[in-house]
Amino acid sequence: QSALTQPPSVSGSPGQSVTISCTGTSSDVGGYNYVSWYQQHPGKAPKVIIYDVSKRPSGVPDRFSGSKSGNTASLTISGLQAEDDADYHCCSYAGSYTWVFGGGTKLTVL
């Protein structure tokens, strides 16, 4: 049950694209297509923005996209907007009805 590895911070200017990586192992990210991503603004509850690696819940803009290669999943945000300034957390199913999260990445929109 070791945490997934995310970069502590990323940044980008409005209109640009950024990608946040999430590295695990073959026992979690690499073993299941059950990676989800959560956006969290300061003092607020997390909100799911990507699930099953690349699916978007209704209401989430298509500027948010997810992918996976091997043991690493990625979240890409294109056309950055000021309201995207938030923390982003990846999460993977790890088998036996357990989950593991990443350490979180702070996205700064410059």
Add this chain to the structure above:
Amino acid sequence: EVQLVESGGGLVQSGGSLRLSCVVSGFTFSDYWMSWVRQAPGKGLEWVANIKQAGTEKNYLDSVKDRFTISRDNAKSSLYLQINSLRVEDTAVYYCARVNWPRFDSWGRGTLVTVSS
């Protein structure tokens, strides 16, 4: 509207106990697995425990397995987390989350547990 409201957090000394509660509304509670997820100050999220719809299966993070107990009362649409032998490293905001397999699709606003030494 789906709502989850946690309560029961507070300041407690190391070695103490707390019982967290989460009351839900806006959906049929008994249809869903439920989880507790915590977030230490300035840190990432950490899955803590989950419980099946009828309460017949429970799973825990290894580091809390002997100290935390998750339970539910479907008649009261309520989820609970009994936390014993609290440690300073258990200090965190504890969120109640609905499991819409395999994602956490609804979250409460959390309840803060602070453990002093």
